[in-house]
Amino acid sequence: xxxxxxxxxxxxxVTGLVSLVMMLYRxxxxxxxxPPLDILMLSGISLAALVLEHYLGGTAKKxxxxxxxxxxxxxxALLPLAxxxxxxxxxxxxxxxxxxxxxxxxxxxxxxxxxxxxGTASPVAPxxxxxxxxxxxxxxxxxxx
Amino acid sequence: xxxxxxxxxxxxLVLAAVILLGASLALGPVAQKNRQEELQSLxxxxxxxxxxxxxxEYTGDDEIISAVYKAExxxxxxxxxxxxxxxxxMLVGVYSDGxxxxxxxxDMRETNGLGLKALSDVDFLSQFLWNGTTLTxxxxxxxxxxxxxxxxxxxxxxxxxxxxxxxxxxxxxxxxWGG
Numbered sequence: 001x002x003x004x005x006x007x008x009x010x011x012x013x014v015t016g017l018v019s020l021v022m023m024l025y026r027x028x029x030x031x032x033x034x035p036p037l038d039i040l041m042l043s044g045i046s047l048a049a050l051v052l053e054h055y056l057g058g059t060a061k062k063x064x065x066x067x068x069x070x071x072x073x074x075x076x077a078l079l080p081l082a083x084x085x086x087x088x089x090x091x092x093x094x095x096x097x098x099x100x101x102x103x104x105x106x107x108x109x110x111x112x113x114x115x116x117x118x119g120t121a122s123p124v125a126p127x128x129x130x131x132x133x134x135x136x137x138x139x140x141x142x143x144x145x
Numbered sequence: 146x147x148x149x150x151x152x153x154x155x156x157x158l159v160l161a162a163v164i165l166l167g168a169s170l171a172l173g174p175v176a177q178k179n180r181q182e183e184l185q186s187l188x189x190x191x192x193x194x195x196x197x198x199x200x201x202e203y204t205g206d207d208e209i210i211s212a213v214y215k216a217e218x219x220x221x222x223x224x225x226x227x228x229x230x231x232x233x234x235m236l237v238g239v240y241s242d243g244x245x246x247x248x249x250x251x252d253m254r255e256t257n258g259l260g261l262k263a264l265s266d267v268d269f270l271s272q273f274l275w276n277g278t279t280l281t282x283x284x285x286x287x288x289x290x291x292x293x294x295x296x297x298x299x300x301x302x303x304x305x306x307x308x309x310x311x312x313x314x315x316x317x318x319x320x321x322w323g324g
Contacts, residue, residue, distance in 0.1 A: 008154035016161030023169060027176040030183045033264075036231070036254050071154050078158065082165035084173070 004060045007106065008071040010049040015075050018045055019083035026085075037080060037094055039101060039144075043137040046072075046102040047130040050109045054126040059110060065103065073099040101137075108133060188214055191221050191238035191247045209305040219246065222306035226298040230254040233263070233298050237306035245273050245303055253295075260295035269296070273303045280304055 003009075018041075025032050035041060053059060076098030080086040086094055109129055116125035188198045195216030203213045211234075212223035219240040226233050231254035238246035248270060255261045263269065272286050280300045282288045288296035 003150045003153055005150050005154045009157045012154060012157040012161050016165060019165055020168065023165070023172065027172045027179060030176070030180045031187070031251075033252055038254075067151060071151075071158065075158055078162045079165055082162045082169060084169045 004062055004064050005067060005071065006057070006060055007049060007053045007063070008068060008075065010052045010056075011046065011072060011102065012075050012079070014045050014049045014052065015079045019079045019085060022085055023083045037086060039097065039141045040134075040138060042076070042094075042098045042101045043105060043134060046098075046105045047109065047134055050106060051126045051130050054113060059113065063106070063110075068106065069099050069103055072102040076102075105133060105137075187236065187249065188216075188221050191236055191249065192216050192219050192240075193246065194218050203309075205309070207305050207309070209302060210309060213309070220306075220310050222309055223251075224302035224305055226302045228253060228255050228298045229260050229292065229294040230256060233295070233302070235299065235302045237303055239306050239310045241310065243307050243311035244275055245307060248273055248299075248303060250299075255292065255295050260289065260292040262289050262292065263295050263299055269299075273299070279307075 022034055025034055073095045077091050077095035080094060081091045109126075112129040112133070113125055116122060116129065185198070189195060192198075195218055198214040198216050198221065201213040201215050203210050209224045209226055210222055211225050214221040214223075219238065221236055221238045224235050224237060226235070232252070233250060233255070234252040235248060235250050237248045240246050250264050253261065253263065255263065266289060269287070269289050273280060278285070280286050280303055282293065282297045282300050286296065286300050
């Protein structure tokens with residue numbers, strides 16, 4: 001039986017790596033303009049974790065949504081905070097928005113992948129689904145401006 | 146096993162946080178030093194002829210101005226204006242007579258292909274140089290195509306920096322009648 005929280009493990013790994021890269025850029029290339037920590041960044045991280053979960057052992061049969069929400073909020077609050085990328089209220093806001101984005105994308109991604117899994121496109125279904133969802137988030141984010 | 150499933154992500158999270166915190170603490174002084182060096186190098190390029198800079202406290206009312214660096218032949222003013230998608234942080238080099246020596250965008254979140262061109266569009270940016278008059282988009286400044294809000298934000302920053310040095314900004318301490 002697959003661990004129901006594997007997705008959160010991948011999320012912690014991806015968020016940690018992104019935070020580390022941004023921290024190194026800030027340290028050694030202070031003039032670089034880094035991508036903002038916004039909805040697009042959150043969706044990119046979440047979708048990368050979902051794709052990794054799917055390819056590295058398959059999606060969990062059952063998800064504990066409450067536990068996932070708690071772990072994702074902790075991940076998005078603690079890791080950027082530890083890397084010095086965010087602080088105080090900004091970290092809490094990032095965690096709240098990140099939790100909502102992650103849960104919405106996890107639900108949508110799982111639904112779309114399940115539908116595509118039996119078709120001929122199944123090997124690339126996760127990447128295509130993630131790409132389409134990312135474009136959808138981009139369109140949604142531009143409406144918020 | 147199933148009851149302790151949460152242990153795996155918890156360990157991953159704690160491990161990642163500890164690694165990041167350690168790296169952040171170790172690299173903190175290096176980052177600070179690199180930031181200072183980069184700023185000093187940039188200030189020297191923004192105001193040709195200046196030998197040294199001292200940071201002055203800005204006590205005026207203009208909320209756009211966030212930092213002031215004084216040199217023998219002028220000032221470099223840091224400004225933060227509202228663009229289309231977020232704040233635009235700029236450094237503007239101004240000679241003592243109010244003419245603009247140079248400007249550079251330090252941070253922005255503008256739309257790729259539109260407002261983001263304010264970073265590097267030479268035709269747009271060069272309109273602000275060697276100019277001591279008030280700049281208005283649509284009158285003496287051509288806006289970037291599809292990025293009027295960004296262009297206005299840049300013009301506003303340049304005007305505020307110039308006004309600080311000439312004394313048009315009544316909160317300025319750059320002139321004897323300011324402050």
